[in-house]
Amino acid sequence: MPTAIAVTSADLVLPPNDHHTPGAVVFPDPGTRPLAAALADTQTLVEQYGHVVALYPASTPADHVRRLHTVRALLESDRIALLPLDLPPLGVAVLARQLRQLSACDFGPGVLATAARLLAHYVHTGAVLNSVARLDRVPVTLKAHAKSWVPGSQFAVLANPEPRLLRLGSQGGDPFPGPDFATRMAVARGQLTTDWVTGTLAPAWRVQGVDEVPRPAASTAWWGTAKLVEFAAYLPDLSVLHQLVSSVRRETCAWCGIELLGDRCGFCAAPLAPPPAPEPGAPAALPPGTPMRHAS
Numbered sequence: 001m002p003t004a005i006a007v008t009s010a011d012l013v014l015p016p017n018d019h020h021t022p023g024a025v026v027f028p029d030p031g032t033r034p035l036a037a038a039l040a041d042t043q044t045l046v047e048q049y050g051h052v053v054a055l056y057p058a059s060t061p062a063d064h065v066r067r068l069h070t071v072r073a074l075l076e077s078d079r080i081a082l083l084p085l086d087l088p089p090l091g092v093a094v095l096a097r098q099l100r101q102l103s104a105c106d107f108g109p110g111v112l113a114t115a116a117r118l119l120a121h122y123v124h125t126g127a128v129l130n131s132v133a134r135l136d137r138v139p140v141t142l143k144a145h146a147k148s149w150v151p152g153s154q155f156a157v158l159a160n161p162e163p164r165l166l167r168l169g170s171q172g173g174d175p176f177p178g179p180d181f182a183t184r185m186a187v188a189r190g191q192l193t194t195d196w197v198t199g200t201l202a203p204a205w206r207v208q209g210v211d212e213v214p215r216p217a218a219s220t221a222w223w224g225t226a227k228l229v230e231f232a233a234y235l236p237d238l239s240v241l242h243q244l245v246s247s248v249r250r251e252t253c254a255w256c257g258i259e260l261l262g263d264r265c266g267f268c269a270a271p272l273a274p275p276p277a278p279e280p281g282a283p284a285a286l287p288p289g290t291p292m293r294h295a296s
Helices: 035-049 062-075 089-103 109-120 142-147 196-205 219-223 238-246
Strands: 004-007 052-057 080-085 124-129 154-160 164-168 184-189 210-212 228-234 250-252 259-261
Touching (some): 004 089, 035 052, 052 062, 052 109, 062 080, 089 219, 089 238, 124 219, 184 196, 219 228
Parallel strands (some): 052 080
Antiparallel strands (some): 154 164, 250 259
């Protein structure tokens, strides 16, 4: 039985790329589901799937996040991983679909949970906005803030993997530097009329295709405006995702014993134990440079 992948709203569940991709579970807003019912639902979920990996934007309302942690604590379960992500909502939806794809493979739940941080580096996500006046999740200069008040202004913002911002003129603007690997792009339109994403950015990034998807409700709060067009370029091919995750060295959590990638367990959050001290006369080990260590 594949590990269950969960999200915090139905609009973060993108259509599958193929017939083999499992669906996702939704942990709804606490205002729509009593605590007792949420506990029963989650208990059934754990019993059915064994482990649950729940992804949610770091901008998720505090009461919703508290509900997730309350359910996990009351169930006293170490089989539920709660993973906040700094990606915009559409990026979270794309990443959740990638984990859904991988959940049908031979990866254990600990590897799936810790693969989220690895795969996030390969998601290029941003938006075109009518204003950056209320944008507080990407660095914005005072000059850009001032130009937000000019009627008709539009800004292209890249949130991940490296924040960038540029103002689009009446003829558009040059695109950001894009990924150096093949991607597909998801586009979610809000209350803004612009073809810059599909007409300029997508061709410049040489994406393999563009899919129009519904805009996540959380996007308005994340970007500070409803007048936007959100985009996310991602690795669509399961074989590439599988190879990428398989290439990373696996470790064992010293606390819960689950297999993981990187330096922290996705389920119990315990850090990876430091390597043993070298014997006298042995060459010193190199300090860790990045969270993910690839096998040689």
